[in-house]
Amino acid sequence: MDSSMPRYFFDLHDHSSEFDRLGTELDSQRAAQVAAVEFAGEILKNEPSILDSKGLAVDARDEDGTILFTVHIELVDHR
Amino acid sequence: MDHGIGALSDLKCAAVSKDQILEAFNSSPRIARGLWWSSLVDESILRQWLTNLGQRFAYERMAHIFCELWLRMTIVGLADGDEFHLPLTQNQLGDTIGLTPVHVNRTLQRMRSEGLIEFEQRRLKICDIDKLKDIAEFNSDYLHLERR
Structure with a gap:
């Protein structure tokens, strides 16, 4: 993999927070967005009981720690 | 070939021609039986992996x-x-x-x-x-x- 590609870190927040220390090299912010959605989807598929009314978020950080975007998944209770 | 093979570490490999394989089958039933066994095990592992990737x-x-x-x-x-x-x-x-x-x-x-x-x-x-x-x-x- 090309080491000049930026590294993105994907943190998962549900009831607690899990910080990605390893990161993934991806060639653009768009690729990082797709990877974050894919990760959130995998979490939902593999651990569906993780989602409750508190929601779930995947934050993408750059190497400086700046949060670039968030994928937020909600379960909205109507009663 | 319908697939490629990659190695993760150093290895020794040898090429055995189709003729040599057929000759071995003819001259030694044990080799034929061994390879047959091996291909049955491969199929069994493949079935397990279908389950692993699809269902677990x-x-x-x-x-x-x-x-x-x-x-x-x-x-x-x-x-x-x-x-x-x-x-x-x-x-x-x-x-x-x-x-x-x-x-x-x-x-x-x-x-x-x-x-x-x-x-x-x-x-x-x-x-x-x-x-x-x-x-x-x-x-x-x-x-x-x-x-x-």
């Missing part, structure tokens, strides 16, 4: 590959007790079991924190094989390791 969740799936690798390395004498050389990056491990690298990382962290494994310096250490087998619902029958 990430955590169980990773537990399953670790149980399989540890047992196969142990049988051929390449494991050092509960540890063995596993020169796979997290990306490669993800490709193997159909997970994104982030999810591989998450699952490894969970297994580490639960005291199931350690994975450092390209070595995988199985800290609790019984628990790992329970998680994976691992039954080694599909590997056909016992002589009958």
Whole structure:
């Protein structure tokens, strides 16, 4: 993999927070967005009981720690 | 060939021609039987992997590959007790079991924190094989390791 590609870190927040220390090299912010959605989807598929009314978020950080975007998944209770 | 083969570590390989194989089959029923056996085992492992990739969740799936690798390395004498050389990056491990690298990382962290494994310096250490087998619902029958 090309080491000049930026590294993105994907943190998962549900009831607690899990910080990605390893990161993934991806060639653009768009690729990082797709990877974050894919990760959130995998979490939902593999651990569906993780989602409750508190929601779930995947934050993408750059190497400086700046949060670039968030994928937020909600379960909205109507009663 | 309908597929390619890559090696993760140094290896010796030898080419055996089709004629030599056929000659071996004719001259030695034991070789023919051995290869037949081997291809039945390959199919059995393939069936298990269909289940693993299609039906098991990430955590169980990773537990399953670790149980399989540890047992196969142990049988051929390449494991050092509960540890063995596993020169796979997290990306490669993800490709193997159909997970994104982030999810591989998450699952490894969970297994580490639960005291199931350690994975450092390209070595995988199985800290609790019984628990790992329970998680994976691992039954080694599909590997056909016992002589009958």
